[in-house]
Amino acid sequence: MLNKQKTSILFSSNTNNEVREEIFREAGSVICDRYEEYLGLSAVVGRSKYNALRSIKEKVWHKLQNWKNGFLSKEGKEVLIKAVLQAIPTYSMSVFQLPQRLCHEIEALFAKFWWAHQKNGKRVHWWRWDRLGQCKGRGGLGFRMLEDFNKALLAKQGWRLLKEPESLVGRIFKDKYFKNLHLLEASLGKSPSFVWRSIWSAMDVLKRGMIWRVGNGEDIKIWGQKWLPKPGSGCVQSQVSILQNEAYVNELIDTDGKRWKEELVRLVFEEEEANLILSIPIRGGAVDKVIRIATVNLEEYSLAFKKGSDGVVQRCTTRRGLGWRRHEGESFKANFDAAINEAEQTMGLGVVIRDCNGEMMAVKCANRKCRSSPFITECSAMWEAMELCKELGFWEVWLEGMQRKLLMQ
Known part of the structure; x- marks a missing residue:
């Protein structure tokens, strides 16, 4: 109707x-x-993206005119910038890639508001805005850099397309732009829409923060895709030999789907990579799955992806946690814990892996059905810790939990 x-x-x-x-x-x-607009966004965007989206700058400017700048402390300005001003363009940035010129002009309004004493007053800007955008631990104030935050939001949309390919927008984009390809292999295409062009521009951020988890190997290319659990590129560095350049990982797996073809692996790859591949567990019958490995990087705002969930692995580098005790040697330490929600009959599991210097290497959170006792729940958390270490290739690991009885056994 x-x-x-x-x-x-x-x-x-x-x-x-x-x-x-x-x-x-x-x-x-x-x-x-x-x-003009549909659901608050421009329905028709012409050649001039700046003219189509400059209403965002006008909204920020009008908001600033209503505030009495002379009566605000620095703390009050910081709260207003982070909670109000920087929230204005967020909805548009999650769909469109804002022009660089527009981002800089909006940030100039933020800077003018931050440094000025009165409504129309002027003052020297002692620090550049990008320096104020660094985290407080590095001497900044944690203001968002709009270009980087824009890319993070668009990469999040790409992640949704990747994880929900049967959604309406996922089916439309696939049929139009990458009908016979995987999303990560999609090209810009001819006469793309502004929405697809924006999401595609953030695909490099998405690719840098992802890695394949091997199942049956049918969707993973041996060369050119990230599937090796090692720091750095995560891609195979050995030169192409014996197999074709477009070969898939399933050619390295035995017909029963439960073990690697060790002889072939050692012929194709160098010794270090061959040993690494043979150490990867194969889940017989399981499909290949993309997981996130999000590196904490203020410039790329990967903190936008730092919400842990089941099946999401996050690798990060951050400061040493409070209460962490240094262990001997050069190995890793995995801290694990669990909690029971009796009302919902579920339990939450958490794992944190750090190196010998206390730098965080990986974090994982998961929800499971409730077990019968706290001891069994703690055992499940320890199992998750060992599984995570195995997936990431960490073999020399100290395990630390709250149940002394568990560790003694």
Whole structure:
């Protein structure tokens, strides 16, 4: 059913008058010459992306005019910038890639508001805005850099397309832009929409923060894709030999799907990579899965991906946690813990892996059905810790938990 009172029609310049009149007679809707916005976003974006999106800058400017700058402390300004001003462009940035010029002009408004004493007052800007955008631990104030935050939000949309390919927008984009390819192999295409162009521009951020977890190996290319659990690129560095350049990982797996073809692996790859591949566990019958390995990097705002969930692994570098005790040697330490929610009959598991210097290497959170006792729950957390270490290739690991009885056994 079509609600004619809420429906309007916009015709392109290529539509002839006869077609327009026929559609108008059948639909009986209002014909408009311009279609400004839909759900708060520009429905039609022309060649000038700046003109189409500069209303965001105007909203920020109008908000600043309503505040009495002279009566605000630095703490108050910091809260207003982070909680109010920087929230204004967030919705648009999650769909569109804002022009660089527009981002810089909006940040200039933020900087002017931060340094000025009075409404129309001027003051020297002692620090650049990008320096203020560093975290407080590095001497900044943690303000968002709009370009980087924009890329993080668009990469998040790409992650949703990757994890929810059967959604409506996922099916539309796949049919139009990467019908016979994987999302990570998609190209920009001919005459792309502004939304797809924006998401595609952030694919490099998405690729840098992901790695394949081997299942049956049918979706992972041996060369050119990240599937090795090692720091750095995560890609195979050995030169192409014996197998084709476009070969898939399933050619390295035995027919029963439970073990590697060791002889072939050692022929194709150098010794270090061969040993690493043979150490990767194979889940017989399981499909290949993409997991996130998010490196904490303020410039790329990978903190946008730092919400842990089941099946999501995050590798990061951050400061040493409080209460962490240094262990001997050069090995890693895995701290694990669990908690029971009796009301919902579930338990939450958490694992943190650090190196010998206390730098965090990986974090994992998961929810499971509740077990019968705290001891069994702690055992499940320890199992998750060992599974995570195995996936990431950490073999010399100290395990530390709250149950002394468990560790003694």
